[in-house]
Amino acid sequence: MPLLVATVLVALFAVAFTVRRRHRAARREAARTVSLTVVDGVVRRTLGDGRTESAVLDRVNVVELYRTPVHTADGATAFLMLSESIDPDTPRGCLVPLGVDLGDPALEVLMARGLVRAERLDAAMARRAPSRETLWVRPEE
Secondary structure: OHHHHHHHHHHHHHHHHHHHHHHHHHHHHHHOEEEEEEEOOEEEEEEOOOOEEEEEHHHOOEEEEEEOOOOOOOOOOEEEEEEOOOOOOOOOEEEEEEOOOOOHHHHHHHHHOOOOOHHHHHHHHHOOOOEEEEEEEOOOO
16 A cells, blocks of 8 residues: 555656646747847847847837846846836837857847947846946937
């Protein structure tokens, strides 16, 4: 009888472990960036589950760099947040993963438009993760 109970417990543990691992993999795949494009001044990121994020560069108010000690679904440890809204209750914007080739075209456009300066980005990237640094704020008019 104890052997039967032990066998059932081991089987239940194995099933739970497998289900959890598959669920985690599905969540990671859903959060993975499928494409990141910059067309006509709009940065658009499409995720694995079909969701999209976008930011119109002429309406971006804040550009922040986030560094994380763990890898994101894309394999990045840093990303830019392009925020159109400065109200934390109604966030609008787009994440740009860095260091995984996806964000290179967007980063080039941001630098060309003066929304990211190389020296500020390099200094922020040199900080230990986790960190968050504001790289640019739209000047008040």
